[in-house]
Amino acid sequence: MQETDIRETTPNEIEKDNLKKIIKQTFPLLFISLIGSLFAGLILGGMEETLKTIPGLIVVVPAVLDMRGNIYGALGSRLSTGLHQGLIEPKLIYERNLIVAISAALFNGGVVSIVLGASAYLTLNILKIKVISLFELIAITFLSGITSGLILTVIVLISLFIGFKKGIDPDNLVGPVVTVSGDIFSILILFLVAKLIIGGI
Structure with a gap:
């Protein structure tokens, strides 16, 4: 009989496999994040006249972007941990842990x-x-x-849930998803709301 070659996987091989998996999952997302950030820059460039006519608005732009990243990055991390631990189901249903996490993010954002x-x-x-x-x-x-927060919440939820179901580590999704959606929608919504309040669109 032919002997079957059976050997245990070494820690180094496991580490290499994990590294390859992380790179494979994150590289496309980081590329999309880069393109999204460039698009957000174009939106900001298109706001030049609005920024000139609304004194003080330019000052809040960096803080708004930073705030979105901090708050909804934390939301994504909490959801990711909940998914890993089985505390949150990857479904858009009424669930206490999910509602608490979302409510906290929206309250903090407001x-x-x-x-x-x-x-x-x-x-x-x-x-x-x-x-x-x-x-x-x-x-x-x-x-x-509040408006951009609601949009970001939906995007983060759908992205993490779909990714988790497809075997993608939600920890690898959080950063790029929050970055690209946060940059684009925060600036766009800020622009639209400012135009609406100050002088009409």
């Missing part, structure tokens, strides 16, 4: 948006830089924050 608008207004006034009214600036940051 509160931070208000603080951001007020802080920007106060800082610009201290520096004697022209700025729109406090109400207008807070309205812009809050409404754009």
